[in-house]
Amino acid sequence: MEEEEALRETxxxxxxxxxxxxxxxxxxRDHPQDAEVPLFQTLWSLRHVDPKNAExxxxxxxxxIVNLISLYRVPGFFSGGTEKEIRAAxxxxxFSAVAKYGDKGREILYLELRxxxxxxxxxxxxxxxxxxxxxxVTMNESxxxxxxxxxxxxxTEGLSRRFETDEDMALFRKAVRxxxxxxxxxxxxxxxxxxxxxxxxxxx
Amino acid sequence: MNEKRKSGLxxxxxxxxxxxxxxxxxxxxxxxxxxxxxxxxxFRKYTTVVTLCNYMYYIxxxxxxxxxxxxxxxxxxxxxxxxxxxxxxxxxxxxxxHMPVGVGMLVVMIMSLIIGFINGIIIAKLDLPPFITTLxxxxxxxxxxxxxxxxxxxxxxxxxSAGGWxxxxxxxxxxxxxxxxxxxxxxxLIAIMSIILRKTKIGRYILAIGSNKEALRLSGVNVVKxxxxxxxxxxxxxxxAAIAYACTFSNITPGTGAGLELDAIxxxxxxxxxxxxxxxxxxxxxxxxxxxxxxxxxxxxxGLQANWQQIITxxxxxxxxxxxxxxxxxAA
Numbered sequence: 001m002e003e004e005e006a007l008r009e010t011x012x013x014x015x016x017x018x019x020x021x022x023x024x025x026x027x028x029r030d031h032p033q034d035a036e037v038p039l040f041q042t043l044w045s046l047r048h049v050d051p052k053n054a055e056x057x058x059x060x061x062x063x064x065i066v067n068l069i070s071l072y073r074v075p076g077f078f079s080g081g082t083e084k085e086i087r088a089a090x091x092x093x094x095f096s097a098v099a100k101y102g103d104k105g106r107e108i109l110y111l112e113l114r115x116x117x118x119x120x121x122x123x124x125x126x127x128x129x130x131x132x133x134x135x136x137v138t139m140n141e142s143x144x145x146x147x148x149x150x151x152x153x154x155x156t157e158g159l160s161r162r163f164e165t166d167e168d169m170a171l172f173r174k175a176v177r178x179x180x181x182x183x184x185x186x187x188x189x190x191x192x193x194x195x196x197x198x199x200x201x202x203x204x
Numbered sequence: 205m206n207e208k209r210k211s212g213l214x215x216x217x218x219x220x221x222x223x224x225x226x227x228x229x230x231x232x233x234x235x236x237x238x239x240x241x242x243x244x245x246x247f248r249k250y251t252t253v254v255t256l257c258n259y260m261y262y263i264x265x266x267x268x269x270x271x272x273x274x275x276x277x278x279x280x281x282x283x284x285x286x287x288x289x290x291x292x293x294x295x296x297x298x299x300x301x302h303m304p305v306g307v308g309m310l311v312v313m314i315m316s317l318i319i320g321f322i323n324g325i326i327i328a329k330l331d332l333p334p335f336i337t338t339l340x341x342x343x344x345x346x347x348x349x350x351x352x353x354x355x356x357x358x359x360x361x362x363x364x365s366a367g368g369w370x371x372x373x374x375x376x377x378x379x380x381x382x383x384x385x386x387x388x389x390x391x392x393l394i395a396i397m398s399i400i401l402r403k404t405k406i407g408r409y410i411l412a413i414g415s416n417k418e419a420l421r422l423s424g425v426n427v428v429k430x431x432x433x434x435x436x437x438x439x440x441x442x443x444x445a446a447i448a449y450a451c452t453f454s455n456i457t458p459g460t461g462a463g464l465e466l467d468a469i470x471x472x473x474x475x476x477x478x479x480x481x482x483x484x485x486x487x488x489x490x491x492x493x494x495x496x497x498x499x500x501x502x503x504x505x506x507g508l509q510a511n512w513q514q515i516i517t518x519x520x521x522x523x524x525x526x527x528x529x530x531x532x533x534x535a536a
Binding site (some may be wrong): 050056057058059060062063065066067069070073074075078119121124125126128129131132133134135136147151 | 226260274276279328333334335398402403408411412415416417418419420422423424444480481482483485487488531
């Protein structure tokens, strides 16, 4: 039981899809009767299997995070239909796929979403993420964190408020926020700063 | 009273759909227009609209194109000298090669696409900084136009001569009135490019590159391909701008064009395209270009000549960049 728990934890802590696949195969082999196995496999396929080309490595959850950030920035002229796109993104993030598994499904999806959020945060350490002024200037660490906090705020608060998709996004929002706060000690403070700034803007 | 006014403004669907920054630009355009109209009687004439359009066509076309590299977090500095180079080569093909105007236009478009492709490949594949890369191609195309044509100025066929139909693409004369029909083409292009940017895979991926290139790569998207496409789009619109320039102005001087790209980049930035990449709009670019074109057209009417125009355009651009940086800092 302890070994099973450890394997599960390692699976959700691991960011490399190849290594995760190995862990999933091991888990399925060692615990074939475990009720969670088909759920893990469903989410794995949804996230990492390209339906058009099985050989092509993809991470649809990561793409949906990037996509949702872009959706928040859609100007008013083109915002019609964005709610529908957000719901489609939630579907692609596994919400429909886990529905039949009930609470267990939501629990596993939450862990998978946190894993995807952590993978997204890891990309923010890349050279390209920290470029500004047409790629000429590099951001300092604080600016980089602020950029990420802004994106996390857009994902967790901005989108649902702008497009009134609170309920549809609840689990996703919680997963991203929780992961951000766990990963960055000043995460909560930075999110609060974002919130204050937005509230001030609304009052003004 | 104030609150009432504010809520009234916020409730205005047009201003709401534009967003704060773009609503401010609309205000600036109105103020500039009123200012120039009051300062000069001549500015209020219909011919001013025609002159404004003449300036706007090529700047707007370049600006629509350069919005795409800007959205990826890069830039394309080669569009200004490129425009002159393509237009001159086109005129050379028409006059010296005795080819139809259509062939000249085709050569212009092929050249612009090739330069866009080269920029894209160097930036995306070799991972060189866009600023430096396009600065180099800017110098290359500047010299290339002169070399290919032997340093001769270019002229595209005039209205009434063989091939003069090209002069009617952007303006037609009905009776004694010139009608700037180019506006229609511009609006169609703006609508098409806005849809491409917001509703297609091309736009989504280009915006995503500017937002987080590494995340996009790990998602399984071919980042190199989409980044190259952004520069090809920029090149394509520089080609269209070259045709607009050649069909609007009578003389094209080789070795010029440096600085034209700043009007286009400035227009895009004033219109709200982020210099960090990942956000911006084609409608915003249109509004920014209107500001630049209004300044270019209006300043001579109040007695400020070329050098002053450059100073004021530079200051406006500086203000836009400062505002963009301040906005980002404040957002953080």
